Amino acid sequence: MVMTALVTRVQRANLLVNDLSTNQEVLVHFRDSDRFLVGDTVKITFDGKMTMSIPPQITASSIQLFYPQPSAPTRIRATVVEKGRQHLIVRDSQSNRRLRVNFAFAHHFCVGQRITVMYDTIVMNNPPTITAIDIVPIC
Numbered sequence: 001m002v003m004t005a006l007v008t009r010v011q012r013a014n015l016l017v018n019d020l021s022t023n024q025e026v027l028v029h030f031r032d033s034d035r036f037l038v039g040d041t042v043k044i045t046f047d048g049k050m051t052m053s054i055p056p057q058i059t060a061s062s063i064q065l066f067y068p069q070p071s072a073p074t075r076i077r078a079t080v081v082e083k084g085r086q087h088l089i090v091r092d093s094q095s096n097r098r099l100r101v102n103f104a105f106a107h108h109f110c111v112g113q114r115i116t117v118m119y120d121t122i123v124m125n126n127p128p129t130i131t132a133i134d135i136v137p138i139c
Contacts, residue, residue: 001048003058004066007040015063016055017042026050030060041066073118073133080113088135089127090117100125103132114138 005017005026015028015036028044036042043066044058051057078090078099088101088109101117109115115137119130 001046003044003046005042005044007036007038007042010034010036010038015042017044025055027053027055027057028060028063029057030063033063036063036065073120074122076117076119077138078115078117080109080111080115083107083109083111088115090115098127100127100129101132101135102129103135105135109135109137 003026004020005028006020007015007017008025009016010033013029013031013033015030015033017026017028018024019026020041028046043064044060045062046058046060049058076099077093078101079093080088081091081098082089083106085107086102086104088103088106090099090101091097092099093114099122101119115135117130117135118133120133121130123129
């Protein structure tokens with residue numbers, strides 16, 4: 001079994017981690033635990049057995065530093081329907097929904113202009129809000 005976790009405490013022969021899939025604190029027994037640092041994200045391989053104690057405990061057969069691959073930004077094509085100094089209100093060409101796009105250089109775009117917006121996350125406000133990584137005009 002494999003657990004991806006954030007190291008919250010390093011002790012001799014064990015780590016206290018936060019399991020990223022369950023947000024549960026777990027004590028991990030591992031003889032080479034002192035090579036990790038608080039704040040490291042790790043992949044822990046263990047046999048699947050976990051004690052019922054608080055916090056639960058496991059014995060790791062291996063632990064490796066985990067470097068998540070950066071995900072490619074999401075792209076939407078949209079038309080600017082309103083603009084502010086540092087945000088745009090756009091209409092997504094595919095879903096026809098309105099979105100607020102936070103972007104430091106929003107004032108460079110014009111109402112009616114078609115654009116491609118690249119972003120990582122969306123906050124489901126009203127309207128949904130994204131912070132653009134980049135905006136490219138569609139010619």
